[in-house]
Amino acid sequence: MDHRPFEDWLLAEEPLTTQQKRALAAHLQVCPSCSALAEVNLSLRAVRQAEPPAGFVNRFQVRLEAQRKAMRRRNVLGFVLLAVSAVVLLVGLTWPALEAAVESPVDLLGSWLASLTNLWASLQVLFHAGSVLLRVAPGFVPGYLWMILLFAFTGWSAVWVLSLKKAAKVLQGV
Ligand SMILES: [Zn+2]
Known part of the structure; x- marks a missing residue:
């Protein structure tokens, strides 16, 4: 089985066209290797989203500073x-x-x-x-x-x- 375009599509970050999506879905239904790759890809994306959002460190520092101030008080x-x-x-x-x-x-x-x-x-x-x-x-x-x-x-x-x-x-x- 030829996985070439589908693997590239899965690993690429660019959005797929409707036609590509349809072809990929069809391939995933019959190809365990590519569907496994798709699953890994999905969980990787979830992990990436779970990373602290921008400004989190900033907010943390602000809170820390507030706590320090309260302690000083x-x-x-x-x-x-x-x-x-x-x-x-x-x-x-x-x-x-x-x-x-x-x-x-x-x-x-x-x-x-x-x-x-x-x-x-x-x-x-x-x-x-x-x-x-x-x-x-x-x-x-x-x-x-x-x-x-x-x-x-x-x-x-x-x-x-x-x-x-x-x-x-x-x-x-x-
Ligand atoms: Zn495949």
Whole structure:
């Protein structure tokens, strides 16, 4: 059996004339090979149509961006809630002092100034002691002491940030 024109017609993408269609249909009825090819062709076309339509990727990206925005908004909301609750907690804890401040702002200002002066004085003493130590015995303050201080500070900061994040998650209900 000669399949030549029919195979070409099946594989070609151009539309067939009515006469060609009729001839092809007649051949497919008697030729299992060409009808199998026609079936494969049909399923291939179906697969091609099932591919994401144009603009699908675009829409997907738009949706992804919207989700990201919503997440960012939730993060901001969580942070605001955290900040507000921190302020509330702080106010609650320091309420006696605040009450005193409301009643006698001048007194509190005075005690603040006094504590600031104290802090400054102790810092000066520390600096002085440090500089004396460095001048008298440069080898007395080992280098690793600074490393230990740096590590301690870094670790403390990490713990603080982590606890903030955890609190934010709890607030978001995650
Ligand atoms: Zn055939």
